[in-house]
Amino acid sequence: MQQFLINQQITKLHCDLGSFVKLSETFDFKVYSNIALLSNRSLTKIYQSEIESFFAQAGFALQIIELEDGEQFKDLKQVQKVWKELFNLKFDRHSLLINFGGGMISDLGGFAAATFMRGIDFINVPTSLLAQVDAALGGKTAINFGQIKNGIGLFVNPKLTVIDPTFTKSLPEREILSGFAEVLKHAIIFDSKLFSLLDSKPFLSFSLEELVKIIDRSCFLKMKTAEQDFLEKNQRKLLNFGHTLGHAFEAISLKSKKPLAHGEAVALGMLLESRLAVTIGLLAKADYLQIEQIINRNYVFDLDGEIKVADVLALLQFDKKKKANEIYWSLPQAVGRAVYDQLIPESEVESVVNEFMLGNSKNVI
Ligand SMILES: NC(=O)c1ccc[n+]([C@@H]2O[C@H](COP(=O)([O-])OP(=O)(O)OC[C@H]3O[C@@H](n4cnc5c(N)ncnc54)[C@H](O)[C@@H]3O)[C@@H](O)[C@H]2O)c1
Ligand SMILES: [Zn+2]
Known part of the structure; x- marks a missing residue:
């Protein structure tokens, strides 16, 4: 069963990005021979110091693979780039890939990890609201094939998904709204109470505290459904x-x-x-x-x-x-x-x- 962890306590304390940086306190990285983080240039720039602290605390040298940013790059060419870099970094079957980004990164990174040497472990650290409420959970990985959305992919769970809602602070409004669409989907399908909450004000006016509750409920609905089927x-x-x-x-x-x-x-x-x-x-x-x-x-x-x-x-x-x-x-x-x-x-x-x-x-x- 896939584990997921939501960093409510840290958010309540208005402490920034604690859970990702301090992940080594709750997850044993020592069992891995090698670790690399997959992301894109914009995100590694915004979160450079957090990423550096994470590697230092986990006891590994900093290793980052950067992809082009955007849905149009969720393709085989970028997967090949990941495979190539993993071979260059001397990854073996006991190595770990950390997918740090939105749904583009978790979908593609999960696929690349699951196919590298017939499958290595990966962890999702979703940074967009959409990936936190949906994409990084439930074990669907994929890339696009021409215009066919998610045409190629695998069902395979990450070892862990770590959700830290404070990452959403740096998200552009358009991406916040994009994430809310998947929350709304969960509400329409399963949960009229969640729908009423969403209906109570414009999506962009929910506070971070309210957002934590919304993310929590959305994750629960997604995980329950994915686990059952x-x-x-x-x-x-x-x-x-x-x-x-x-x-x-x-x-x-x-x-x-x-x-x-x-x-x-x-x-x-x-x-x-x-x-x-x-x-x-x-x-x-x-x-x-x-x-x-x-x-x-x-x-x-x-x-x-x-x-x-x-x-x-x-x-x-x-x-x-x-x-x-x-x-x-x-x-x-x-x-x-x-x-x-x-x-x-x-x-x-x-x-x-x-x-x-x-x-x-x-x-x-
Ligand atoms: N596997 C699944 O179950 C599942 C479910 C839903 C969606 N998806 C897939 O997820 C993708 C959409 O995910 P998305 O909306 O996260 O897109 P995305 O990964 O392209 O991210 C959107 C943009 O936000 C930026 N971003 C991400 N986190 C940020 C942060 N904290 N601060 C500033 N900028 C940030 C990204 O760099 C990107 O430019 C699609 O490919 C979709 O098919 C998969
Ligand atoms: Zn979707």
Whole structure:
């Protein structure tokens, strides 16, 4: 079972970044022959002194592998760079990789570690809100393959995920909002009480103390689901809500002048997939309106006007929930309850996407 640790006490004391730096007090690094930290240049610059202190306390020489920053680099080329550096650093099967960053780093680093010499241990230290509430937990690792989001990957758990909410202090507002989209997803699928909390004010006005509680609840919901159905044969499929259309919009937007952050694409996906749930009679209009309001209050979807509906729809064929040419959707039934394996006529999907792109969504429900 994957362990995870949330640094509530330290946050309450307003002490900075204690848990990562002091990780060697709770985790035994002595069993490893070698340690390296995987991150990107912007993060190693912001957290240089914390990273140096961590290595000193763990009793290892400072070894950092830096990747290019951005979703467009979550690809095989960067994985090869990691493998090459690990060989250069004389990594063996008793070595440890520490993924220090957002979901791009934990997804790619987990994949690189799990395939290096048939698999070495890795630890996730998520620094973005999105990675703290979702990506760094639950054991899905992946890279993108061309425009196919997370097309190649493995299910494999990190040894540990260390969550220190104080890292979010240096996150740009847009990335905070992006992270909240996955929290909102957990609320819509599982937890109407969490939804009411999120609905109580704009996402950006939650304090760090409130954020700690929100992260804690979100992690609990994610971990419980992932543990019950690690390989996503049933219940875990619910977590894909918002991601079928979301991934298609994300992949298309990455090639455009206005790339969406992952969470922004998920928020858009949740909006449109909730409309689909209404059209097939699954979701009541009143519940839909609650979902629409909270998304519209917190997100503006600034898409490149050049994006074509046909290109978005074409990408749906690579969705991982597809079986025998049918897409199986995970959709809300109410705020706090969802179902998986739902079929929807292609014409309905096309019309919901079309009407959104035409800015004519009023008539959908
Ligand atoms: N494996 C899973 O279960 C899972 C779940 C959800 C999302 N994901 C994946 O996660 C990725 C999205 O993660 P993300 O939103 O963290 O993206 P990201 O890793 O690209 O991070 C977003 C940006 O924030 C910066 N950043 C991160 N932490 C920071 C900090 N503390 N201070 C300042 N800047 C910081 C990053 O450098 C980057 O520029 C996608 O690839 C998505 O597919 C995976
Ligand atoms: Zn996601």
